[in-house]
Amino acid sequence: MSRKGNNNFLFLYNQKNELEVQLHQIPNLKSQIEIFKQQITGEGYDFLKTYEQNEEKIHKTQSKIQEIKNEYDKISKDVHNFDISGSQEADIKYNTLQKLKDFFETLANQLLKNKKQQIEIKMKEDLNRNLIAYKDVIDRVELSENLSKFTFKVYHKAGNEIYLSQLNTASKQVLVQVLLKALHEFGDYEPPVMIDTVMGVLDETSRMTLLENYFPLLSHQTILLSSDSEIRVEKDLDKIKSKISKLYTLERDREQQLTEVKEGYFDIFLN
Numbered sequence: 001m002s003r004k005g006n007n008n009f010l011f012l013y014n015q016k017n018e019l020e021v022q023l024h025q026i027p028n029l030k031s032q033i034e035i036f037k038q039q040i041t042g043e044g045y046d047f048l049k050t051y052e053q054n055e056e057k058i059h060k061t062q063s064k065i066q067e068i069k070n071e072y073d074k075i076s077k078d079v080h081n082f083d084i085s086g087s088q089e090a091d092i093k094y095n096t097l098q099k100l101k102d103f104f105e106t107l108a109n110q111l112l113k114n115k116k117q118q119i120e121i122k123m124k125e126d127l128n129r130n131l132i133a134y135k136d137v138i139d140r141v142e143l144s145e146n147l148s149k150f151t152f153k154v155y156h157k158a159g160n161e162i163y164l165s166q167l168n169t170a171s172k173q174v175l176v177q178v179l180l181k182a183l184h185e186f187g188d189y190e191p192p193v194m195i196d197t198v199m200g201v202l203d204e205t206s207r208m209t210l211l212e213n214y215f216p217l218l219s220h221q222t223i224l225l226s227s228d229s230e231i232r233v234e235k236d237l238d239k240i241k242s243k244i245s246k247l248y249t250l251e252r253d254r255e256q257q258l259t260e261v262k263e264g265y266f267d268i269f270l271n
Contacts, residue, residue, distance in 0.1 A: 012078050019072040029061050105148065113145050115186045122182040127154065130178060130214055132205050133171050134162060152179065170202045174210065181218050192221040199230035211239040228266045237268060244270065 033054065123141040127134065139157040144150055154162045154175070164172060177195075184193060195215075199207055211231075215222060224231065231237060247265040252258075263269065 009079070012075050016072065016075045016079055019068055019075065022068050023072065026065055029065075033058050033061070112143070112147055116143050116145060118186050119143060119182045122185060123152075123178055126178040126181060126214075127175065130206075130209050131171060131174050132203070132209060133167070138162075170206050173201060174206060177210070177214060181214065184219060190220055192223060193219040194223040194225065196225045197230045199226065199236075207236065208239065211236055215240060216243045231265075233266055233268055237265065241270070246270075 120141045120143055124138050127138045127141070128136050131138070134154075134156070137157050139155045139159070142153045142155070144152065156162055164175070167175065180193075184190075195218075199210070202210065215224065231240075247263065247268065247270055249262050249264055249266055251260045251262055253260060
C-alpha cells in the first residue's frame with residue numbers, strides 16, 4: 001500500500017511495543033493489589049487509610065489498564081494498515097509482476113507445447129549428425145511440457161532409452177549443445193549466441209563434427225570464447241575460418257591488473 005507524507009509506521013510500531021510491555025506488567029499490579037487488600041486488617045486508622053489509598057490505586061490502575069488496551073487496539077489497527085516494513089517502500093511494479101507469475105508460467109508452457117514437436121524432430125536430426133557415439137541410431141527425442149520441470153528423453157532405434165548416465169562427458173556436452181540449438185532455432189526472435197567452449201573434453205571426431213556441422217549453423221551470430229587448447233590454431237581454426245568475421249585475443253596484464261583486447265586469434269589474423 002502506498003501512502004503520501006511522512007511514514008508513521010516506526011512511531012506506531014514503537015508505541016505498540018511500549019504498550020505490550022505495560023500490558024505484561026498488569027499481572028504484577030494485580031498481585032500488589034491483593035497484597036494491599038490482605039494488609040487491610042484490624043480497626044486501626046492507619047489500616048483504614050491504607051485501604052482507601054489502595055482502593056484509589058486500584059481504580060486508577062483499572063482505568064489505566066483500559067486506556068492502554070484501547071490505545072493498543074488502535075495502534076494495532078494502524079500497524080495492520082501498513083503493508084510495508086520499516087524504511088522500505090512498496091514496490092508496485094514488483095507486486096504486479098508477482099501476480100503475473102502464474103500467467104507467464106502458463107504462457108511459457110503453452111509456447112513450449114506449441115513448438116515441442118518441431119524441437120523434438122530437430123534434436124533427433126542433429127543428434128544423429130553430431131552425437132558420434134550414437135550417430136544415425138537415434139529414433140526419437142521426447143520433451144516434457146513444463147518448463148519449471150523441464151526434462152527430455154532420447155531413445156535408440158532398438159526401442160530403449162539412452163540415459164545421460166550412459167554418456168561420457170563429451171557426449172553429454174554435445175547433447176546439451178544440440179538442445180540449446182533447437183530451442184534457439186524455434187524461438188520467436190534470434191539473439192546472438194555466446195558459448196564458452198569446452199572443446200577440450202571432446203574426442204577428435206566429435207570436435208570436428210561440432211566445428212563443421214554445429215557452430216556454423218547455430219545462429220546468425222555466434223560468439224565462441226575459447227582457449228588455444230580448445231580451438232587449436234594448427235588443426236581446428238581452419239575448419240571454421242571461412243565462417244568467422246572477427247578474431248580477438250584477451251591478454252591479461254598481471255602487473256597492471258587489467259585485460260587488453262587485441263585483434264587476431266593467438267597471432268592468427270583473417271586475410
